[in-house]
Amino acid sequence: MRKSIALAALILALAGAALTAPATVKVVKSPADLPGPFAGIAREGDIFVSDGRFAAVIAATPRPLWSTINYGHPDVAGCVAAFLPAGASARPEAQVGYPYIRLNGKALIVTTSSVRPEGAAVVARASAQAPDGSRLDVLVRYTFSFESGRIDAAAEIRNAGKAEVKGLSVSLGASAWQSYNFSPYNAKSFPSLNFRVYERPDHALAWLNPNPVETSDKPLPGSLRPGQVHRLSYSLFAAAALPDLLDRLYRAVRLPAVRAMLELKKFDGPAEVIVREPATGAVFYRTFLDKPIPLVIPLPAGTYEVQANLFPAVVVKSLVASAAKDAAANAWALEAPPLGHVRVAVAGRRGRHVPGKVSFIGLAPTRSPYFLPEDPIVTGRSWETLKNAVYPPAGGAEVMLPAGTYLATSSRGPEFAVETRVVEVLAGAPADLRFTVDRVLETPGLVSVDTHMHTQFSDGSVLIPQRLRSSAAEGVDVVVSADHNIVTEYRPELERLGLAGELAVITGSEVTARTGSIHFNSLPVAVRPDEPTKGAISVRDETPAKLFALARQKNPGSLVHLNHPRSGSLGYFNNYDLDPEKAAFANALFDLDFDVMEALNGARFDQDNRRSIEDWFHLVNRGYPIRIVASSDAHGVDGGETGYARTYVLMTEPVAGALDEKALVAALKRGRAFVSNGPVVAVRAGGKATFGDMVAAKKGRVDLDIKVTGAPWLDVSEVRLVVNGERRPPLTIKGADGRTVKFRDRVRVDMPADGWVAVEVLGGRPLYPLIQQRSGDGRPEGAALPYALTNPILVDANGDGRSDPVWPEKVVIK
Numbered sequence: 001m002r003k004s005i006a007l008a009a010l011i012l013a014l015a016g017a018a019l020t021a022p023a024t025v026k027v028v029k030s031p032a033d034l035p036g037p038f039a040g041i042a043r044e045g046d047i048f049v050s051d052g053r054f055a056a057v058i059a060a061t062p063r064p065l066w067s068t069i070n071y072g073h074p075d076v077a078g079c080v081a082a083f084l085p086a087g088a089s090a091r092p093e094a095q096v097g098y099p100y101i102r103l104n105g106k107a108l109i110v111t112t113s114s115v116r117p118e119g120a121a122v123v124a125r126a127s128a129q130a131p132d133g134s135r136l137d138v139l140v141r142y143t144f145s146f147e148s149g150r151i152d153a154a155a156e157i158r159n160a161g162k163a164e165v166k167g168l169s170v171s172l173g174a175s176a177w178q179s180y181n182f183s184p185y186n187a188k189s190f191p192s193l194n195f196r197v198y199e200r201p202d203h204a205l206a207w208l209n210p211n212p213v214e215t216s217d218k219p220l221p222g223s224l225r226p227g228q229v230h231r232l233s234y235s236l237f238a239a240a241a242l243p244d245l246l247d248r249l250y251r252a253v254r255l256p257a258v259r260a261m262l263e264l265k266k267f268d269g270p271a272e273v274i275v276r277e278p279a280t281g282a283v284f285y286r287t288f289l290d291k292p293i294p295l296v297i298p299l300p301a302g303t304y305e306v307q308a309n310l311f312p313a314v315v316v317k318s319l320v321a322s323a324a325k326d327a328a329a330n331a332w333a334l335e336a337p338p339l340g341h342v343r344v345a346v347a348g349r350r351g352r353h354v355p356g357k358v359s360f361i362g363l364a365p366t367r368s369p370y371f372l373p374e375d376p377i378v379t380g381r382s383w384e385t386l387k388n389a390v391y392p393p394a395g396g397a398e399v400m401l402p403a404g405t406y407l408a409t410s411s412r413g414p415e416f417a418v419e420t421r422v423v424e425v426l427a428g429a430p431a432d433l434r435f436t437v438d439r440v441l442e443t444p445g446l447v448s449v450d451t452h453m454h455t456q457f458s459d460g461s462v463l464i465p466q467r468l469r470s471s472a473a474e475g476v477d478v479v480v481s482a483d484h485n486i487v488t489e490y491r492p493e494l495e496r497l498g499l500a501g502e503l504a505v506i507t508g509s510e511v512t513a514r515t516g517s518i519h520f521n522s523l524p525v526a527v528r529p530d531e532p533t534k535g536a537i538s539v540r541d542e543t544p545a546k547l548f549a550l551a552r553q554k555n556p557g558s559l560v561h562l563n564h565p566r567s568g569s570l571g572y573f574n575n576y577d578l579d580p581e582k583a584a585f586a587n588a589l590f591d592l593d594f595d596v597m598e599a600l601n602g603a604r605f606d607q608d609n610r611r612s613i614e615d616w617f618h619l620v621n622r623g624y625p626i627r628i629v630a631s632s633d634a635h636g637v638d639g640g641e642t643g644y645a646r647t648y649v650l651m652t653e654p655v656a657g658a659l660d661e662k663a664l665v666a667a668l669k670r671g672r673a674f675v676s677n678g679p680v681v682a683v684r685a686g687g688k689a690t691f692g693d694m695v696a697a698k699k700g701r702v703d704l705d706i707k708v709t710g711a712p713w714l715d716v717s718e719v720r721l722v723v724n725g726e727r728r729p730p731l732t733i734k735g736a737d738g739r740t741v742k743f744r745d746r747v748r749v750d751m752p753a754d755g756w757v758a759v760e761v762l763g764g765r766p767l768y769p770l771i772q773q774r775s776g777d778g779r780p781e782g783a784a785l786p787y788a789l790t791n792p793i794l795v796d797a798n799g800d801g802r803s804d805p806v807w808p809e810k811v812v813i814k
Contacts, residue, residue: 022051022120023049023050023051023054023144023146024049024050024051025047025048025049025117025120025121025122026047026048026049026117027045027046027047027048027060028042028043028044028045028046028047028048029044030044031043031044031046034048034057035055036089037082037084037088037089037092038055038082038092041057041081041082041092041093042057042059042081042082043059043060043061043063044061045060045061046058046060046081047060047115047116047117047122049144051144051146052086053085053086053146053147053149054083054084054085054086054146054149055082055084055086056080056083056084056151057080057081057082058078058079058080058081058115058122058124058142059076059077059078059079059080059081059115060077060078060115060116060124061077062075062076062077062112063075063076063077071459071484071485071512071514071516075110075111075112076095076098077112077115077124078097078098078099078112078115078124078125078126078140079095079096080094080095080096080097080142080153080236081093081094081095082094083096083151083205083236083238084203084238085203085238085239085240086240087202087240088200088202088203088238088240089202090200090201090202090203091178091200091201091380093177094174094175094176094205095173095174095175095177096151096153096172096173096174096175096176096207096236097124097140097142097153097172097173097174097234097236098110098172098173099126099128099138099140099155099157099170099171099172099173100170100171100172100173101128101136101138101157101168101169101170102169102170102219103130103134103165103167103168103169104167105167105569106517106575107515107516107517108128108129108136109128109129109514109515109542110126110127110138111126111127111128112124112125112126113125113126113127118141120143120144121141121142121143122141123139123140123142124138124139124140124142125137125138125139126138126139126140127160130165131588133161134159134161134163135159135160135161136158136159136160136161136165136168136170136224137157137158137160138157138158139155139156139158140153140155140172141153141154141155148237148248149237149238149239149244149245149248150235150236150237150248151236152233152234152235152236153172153233153234153235153236154231154232154233155172155232155233155234156229156230156231157170157221157224157229157230157231157232158224158227158228158229158230159224159226159228162226163226164223164224164225164226165223165224166222166223167219167222167223168219168221168222168223168224169214169219169220170220170221170230170232171209171211171214171232172232172234174196174207174234174236176198176200176205176207177380178198178200178376178377178380178381179376179380179381179382179459180198180199180288180376180377180380180383181196181197181199181286182196182197182283182284182285182286183195183196183197183283184277184282184283184284185282186277186280186282187213188280189277189279189280190277190280190282191213192210192253192254192255193253193255193282194209194210194213195207195209195249195253197245197246197249197286199242199286199287199377200377200380201377201378202240203238203239203240204238204239204240204242204245205236205238205245206236206237206238206245206249207234207235207236207237208234208235208236208249208252208253209234210233210234210235210253211232211233211234235252237249237252242287243259243297243298246285246297246298247298250298250300255300256300256301256323257298257299257300257301258298258299258300258301258321258322258323259296259297259298259299259330260296260297260298260299260319260321260330260331260332261294261295261297261330261331261332262294262295262306262332262333262334263292263294263295263331263332263333263334264308264310264333264334264335264336265333265334265335265336266335266336267292267310267335267336268292269310269311269372270288270289270290270291270311270372270375271288271289271291271292271308271309271310271311272286272289272308272309273285273286273287273289273306273307273308274286274306274307274309275297275299275304275305275306275307276304276305276306276307277302277303278303278304278305278318284297284299284300285297285299287377288375288376288377288378290375299321300321301321301322301323302320302321303318303319303320303321304318304319304320304321305317306318306319306332306334309370310334310336311370311371312339312369312370312371312401313336313337313339313367313370313402314367314368314369314370315334315335315336315337316367317334337402337403338402338403338428339400339402339403339427339428340400340401340402340403340425340426340427340428340429340431341399341400341430342398342401342423342430342431342432342433343396343397343398343399343430343431343433344358344390344392344396344397344398344399344433344434344435345392345395345396345397345433345434345435346412346434346435346437347434347435347436347437348436348437348438348439349438353393354412354416354437354438355391355412355469355473355499355502356391356392356410356411356412356416356435356437356473357389357390357391357410357411357470357473357474358389358390358391358392358408358409358433358435359388359389359390359408359409359638359769359772360388360389360390360399360401360406360408361388361406361407361408361409361769361772362404362406362407363404363405363406363422365404366404366405366406367402367404368388368406369388369401369402369406370386370387370388371387371388371390372387373385373387374456374461374462379456381456381460381461382456382459382460382461382635382636383461384461384462384636384637384638385461385636386636386638386639386772387636387637387638388638388772389470389637389638391469391470391472391473401425402425403425403427404424404425405422405424405425406422406423406424406425407420407421407422407769408421408422408423409769409770410435410437411437411473411770412437412473412474412475413473413474413475413476413643414441414475414676414677414678414710414711414714414770415439415440415441415442415443415711416437416438416439416441416475416711417436417438417439417440417711417712417713418437418711418713418770419435419436419437420769421433421435440711440712440740441680441709441710441711443680445650445651445652446648446649446650446651446680447477447478447648447649447651447664448475448477448478448643448646448647448648448649449476449477449478449479449480449629449646449648449649449664449668450471450476450478450479450480450631450632450634450642450643450646450647451480451482451508451521451523451561451629451631451647452480452482452510452521452561452563452601452631452632452633452634453467453471453479453480453481453482453631453632453633453634453642454482454483454484454510454633454634454635455467455481455483457483457486457488458483458484458485458486458488458510459484459635460483460634460635460636461635461636462636462637464488464490465493465496465497466637467490467634467637467642468490468494468497468499468503468505469497469499470634470637470641470642471503471642471643472499472502472503474641474642474644475643476503476642476646477503477504478503478504478505478506478659478664479503479504479505479506479642480505480506480507480508480521480523481505481506481507481508481509482508482509482510482521482523483509483510484509484510484512485509485510485511485512485533485539486509486533486534486536487507487508487509487525487527487528487533487534487535487536488507488509488534489507489527489534490505490507491505491507504659506523506659506661506664507523507524507526507527508521508523508525509521509522509523509525509533509535509537510563511537511539511547511551512539513539513542513544514539514540514542515542516569516570517542517572517576518544518547518562518572518575519562519563519564519570519572520548520551520560520561520562520563520572520594521559521560521561521563522536522537522551522554522555522558522559522560523558523559523561523665524555524558524559524661524665525554525555525558526555535554537550537551537554538550542589543589544572544576544589544590544591545589545591545593548594557662558665559595559596559665559668560593560594560595560596561594561595561597561598561629562594562596562597562598563598563601563631563633564598564601564608564612564633565578565597565598565612565615566609566612566615567601567608568608571608573586573611573612573615576589576590577590578590578615578811579811580611580614582618582621582807583615583618583619583622583811584809584811584812585811585812585813585814586812586813586814587813588813588814589813590811590813592619592624592626592811594626595627595668595669596626596627596628596629596668596669597612597616597626597627597629598612598629598630598631598633599612599613599616599628599630599675599789600630600631600645600675600677600787600789601630601631601633601645602631602632602633602640602644602773603632603641603644603645603677603767603771603773603784604773604782604783604784604785605762605785605787606781606782607781613628613789614725616628617722617725618725618807619811620725620756620792620806621724621725621805621807622805622806622808622809622810622811623805623808623810624810627668627669627670627671627673627692627791627792628671628673628675628789628791629647629668629673629675630645630646630647630675630676630677631645631646631647632644632645632646638772639772639773640773641771641772641773644677644767644771644773644784645675645676645677646675646676646677647668647673647674647675648673648674648675648676648680648681649664649667649668649672649673650667650672650690650691650692651663651667670692671691671692671791671792672690672691672692672693672791673692673791674691674789674790674791675789676761676787676788676789677767677784677786677787677788678710678711678714678763678767678786678787678788679708679709679710679714679716679742679761679786679787679788680708680709680710680788681706681708681759681761681790682706682707682708682709683704683706683759683790683793684704684705685702685704685705685757685793686698686702686703687703687705689793690793691758691790691791691792691793692791692792692793693793693794694793694794694796694802694803695793695794695795696795696796696799697751697795697796697797700750700751700752700797701750702748702749702757702793702795703746703747703748703749704721704746704747704748704749704759704793705745705746706719706731706743706744706745706746706747706759707735707741707743707744708741708742708743708744708761708788709740709741709742710740710742711740712739712740713770714742714763714765715763715765715786716733716742716743716761716762716763716786717733717762717763717764718730718760718761718762718763719731719733719742719743719759719760719761720759720760721747721749721757721758721760722757722758722759722760722789723751723755723756723757724755724756724757724806725806727760731743731745731747732745742761743761751795751797752797753797753798754794754797754802754803754804754805755794755795755797755803755806756792756793756795756806757792757793757795758790758791758792758793759788759789759790760789760790761786761787761788761789762785762786762787763787764780764785765785765786766783766784766785767784767786768783768784771784
């Protein structure tokens, strides 16, 4: 574990009494008087607890708190805001002990009423009000067992209403404000090991939950009668060293543990070590290292799979932690494999550099390489758990690979050729890989846009330069920054990287309600450097209509872009119970005042995206002027590639260096676009109208000229019409030329009444390995198959100059 500790100064600051003295509990009068790491966290009125060995801050004053991914969290008042061993100072922030209450799957906002010392304890009182008027009172009592490096939290939740509460789920939440963590818990094999460990640069925390574990179909307590109390208990541990923390945890759960000693041989770079139980995959140990040092790993006796990520090599070995007293029995060692050098370059046939990518996939028994990610213990942020692609600059790139055999794939997105080779890398021997990747599909008048992606400024796993390099390498014309509740500006890095001629950027933000009930993008937005969120709106108000209005008020003319509407608990339509059959009704506060919605979030035409598309069909039938877009919602790069999916927008101007943001937003609002992960669709109705337009039917008929194109390697096997939300049988494939033209035909559609028509395209051959998104179970539904869907062409069948809704009734708000 890293040791960047100003030891003497901080121990003096913490030590107000002898090391064996009981903890002192005091109300903070001046945060500046606290030891260094606590001075920036505590507020006047908070409670500081210390015994010289450990110290903690219990927040008592209300204040908003944002996670490292910029999600709004419950008010920090009543929670442990920091807990450190003496001498530790790195990233001390935490929010531990917040009541997390859900009623029938919906999160309630908990309001803290008081936090005060009571003897040697600290007691926080709070309450939550449900929409039906039910009230729950919450009491959390913190006691401090610093001799064991522990804070215990005992919670009581009482039904303060007059009626029984049903469908109730209650827990105390814990956030250490970092993504890197591990837990050995497994409901069947390790039910007592329900703890989660968070390692930081100079200390570690763990949250132990010994309570019965609820399931999705059995929330706990489930129900509470009036006056009935539900009780919970938890423990928060801290230690300066990870082995000491694990020893305390195993003692707390009364499970004997032994200490294994791991040595990494023939390697001197950054590394990651992961220890798993092989039958369940439960993680018993995990750490990142600046450089290899002997590791002490406390474990229950047993057999483990030990993985060392010796970037770029991945070494896995089965090892046994023995209960025998012989120390040599638990002396483990892993050795780095030999490496080879590969020179990689990507260019067109004329020798001009192409800003593409090259991915390396190991062919058995060779493992795929894992190139060095950002250290998540240092950053506290997400990190790339799959990183096996490189982006060669104009002069090429030197790549170190473990000796072995690889499938190397070079590409630059769906409009370019894909070149794949099998390469054998020999130890100590240089190899030369030069790929030729040319544009094979021209798309005049179309601009490809990815409107939703993340960086480490919220919950992404990459920094801005990696995001931009990957975007250019996937052939996207325009990308939009969309970090949660903060405005991230890409333009300075774009210019520094010299990619301004390859890629245009728009500044946006993903507005994320405090409970996550709605996610939507606002774009473009102005960067306001003096504001804490750099220009993002406040999300203290949960009401969708108010959030939409605030977004437009702060950035007039901006696009309100609804994200992943059917994605589990992040899905707006799920959270407000929009009728999935016909969008006939939704719950109170549901609002449809957004401009566009994601039909494809990610590369797959999967269940969530299918449901979103069905919802969109219903909303168009009801006359709502909502149009569709597609995005990658990329958080990483490899395995979640930028630009898959994307929106192709009808625009006549060139993009490079001269993007008209207003024209782009206007085209998206109008629906002059189609969503795609590869196929390109052109449609003309009556010879002139296209998606986003209205066409007059002649004698109750509309003739559509449809052309579907794609790179030679792209498969298109189905083209069908969607008429008034109903999918028609696939059209007979006609006009294909065996290369880029996949379908071309004129199709007549009977339209006896006003309505609309769209075109849907599907392929049967996966996009892998162009993108590293494979079907998890081998079924086509889980694969990234070619897909495209156009926005509607509205049809005026009766000649009155408008297209009336198929269903005149609007969504009923219950």
